[in-house]
Amino acid sequence: MSTQEPEFEPASSENFVNLVRNKIPDEETIYDLAELFKVFGDSTRTKILSCLEVKDLYVGEIAEILNMSISAVSHQLRVLRNAKLVRGTKEGKEVKYALDDNHVMMIIECGLSHLKEDHNHDEHAD
Amino acid sequence: MSTQEPEFEPASSENFVNLVRNKIPDEETIYDLAELFKVFGDSTRTKILSCLEVKDLYVGEIAEILNMSISAVSHQLRVLRNAKLVRGTKEGKEVKYALDDNHVMMIIECGLSHLKEDHNHDEHAD
Numbered sequence: 001m002s003t004q005e006p007e008f009e010p011a012s013s014e015n016f017v018n019l020v021r022n023k024i025p026d027e028e029t030i031y032d033l034a035e036l037f038k039v040f041g042d043s044t045r046t047k048i049l050s051c052l053e054v055k056d057l058y059v060g061e062i063a064e065i066l067n068m069s070i071s072a073v074s075h076q077l078r079v080l081r082n083a084k085l086v087r088g089t090k091e092g093k094e095v096k097y098a099l100d101d102n103h104v105m106m107i108i109e110c111g112l113s114h115l116k117e118d119h120n121h122d123e124h125a126d
Numbered sequence: 127m128s129t130q131e132p133e134f135e136p137a138s139s140e141n142f143v144n145l146v147r148n149k150i151p152d153e154e155t156i157y158d159l160a161e162l163f164k165v166f167g168d169s170t171r172t173k174i175l176s177c178l179e180v181k182d183l184y185v186g187e188i189a190e191i192l193n194m195s196i197s198a199v200s201h202q203l204r205v206l207r208n209a210k211l212v213r214g215t216k217e218g219k220e221v222k223y224a225l226d227d228n229h230v231m232m233i234i235e236c237g238l239s240h241l242k243e244d245h246n247h248d249e250h251a252d
Contacts, residue, residue, distance in 0.1 A: 038167035
């Protein structure tokens, strides 16, 4: 054992490090997760998702609600569909859009709750 | 009433548009929400958050687990703290890091669940 003062708590047991490593998702999943959150990280897309949280909508309806062009909304809907955050269901000649599943709504709602919280506890011991 | 074929369901009643507009978050909240998700949208930060989901850790421990330099981890911890996703608690000369609240864990877990789901239902009527 070294007599040198450790710079931080001696975490360095192989077991401890491996324990945490084995519990976190693998590299590919972490990458996919970050890519998923990048899709949420755009205010136009977040706005579209918020509209679809209220109700399922056609592209023209979203454009009207958000005062955007249909082509701009369509572009973002394509990104959201590729990321599996929204899905389209054909209704005659039109496609009606909906949030893909409850996870999408939960992610948005958790984000909103987090923003609303009081965060004055940083750097204070519990 | 016009005899013209509408291009999409006639959403255009002012009431309908205003109903959805009134239910979605305001511009500033939408912006903050997108900024919050941008912070999740980086695989190094997502990795650090995943480690902190397992247990509270010192910066040196995170660096060892992820095979990263302490300065690189510190940089990302600063970003995560500014976004209120992690908080630091002083323990002597060291700071121990933890997820800021349960919302952070829930956002990650919802993201992971979403990735694991089967998404073969796009463009099919329910």
